């Protein structure tokens with residue numbers, strides 16, 4: 001379902017000239033808050049963007065639904081090689097919501113510059129889905145730009161202990177974020193990948209951003225389990241399913257988005273890890 005929808009989006013985009021690939025449109029980027037941009041609303045994304053755009057060697061963005069972009073930044077980790085990390089940019093009519101920073105301040109600056117230049121929106125809000133550096137690594141750049149940072153209280157506590165700057169808004173177990181016409185529900189379902197992992201639900205396009213508590217369809221293990229809670233992970237997954245049934249697209253913390261099969265895949269690798277606690 002999700003991939004079919006994505007296919008339609010990309011098929012529709014294939015017919016359009018790829019005028020934004022590799023740089024601004026002829027005549028320059030849309031002026032911020034121009035009437036055309038505002039009137040176009042979220043339709044702007046489907047019409048104007050298609051396929052992945054590489055912003056830096058370690059950073060790409062691509063549309064996954066009208067007005068919703070996946071940002072993926074890559075780092076080489078010792079012993080693991082290059083690992084891509086996912087976040088979202090969600091466009092409102094005039095501003096944008098960032099779900100997780102890119103992996104570090106420089107990549108986050110490049111991402112935010114791209115959003116302003118190519119969509120005409122300035123990011124005003126950021127939600128961090130847990131305190132690991134693939135989620136929060138660009139928080140200093142976000143704060144430097146005056147972006148409001150929202151964190152679950154467990155994330156704020158852990159991030160502070162790790163030396164990250166504090167958020168602007170802290171929530172107890174859930175939050176409803178509003179940026180223009182966009183709504184995003186943030187929910188702490190219980191410990192899984194980390195004690196503080198939250199998921200983000202976009203009710204309009206029915207996108208579930210599972211962050212690192214959801215594994216990709218081709219994952220063969222639970223990923224980094226340094227802070228994981230294997231004994232509660234499955235119950236936390238069930239809480240997510242109950243709260244946000246029928247997602248069109250599920251976005252994992254690492255790897256390709258898909259549909260609800262990613263939740264089943266995650267349950268499977270968690271069960272394998274529970275029964276083989278010594279496995280990586």
Ligand SMILES: [Zn+2]
Nearest residue numbers: 130132194212
């Ligand atoms: Zn993590």
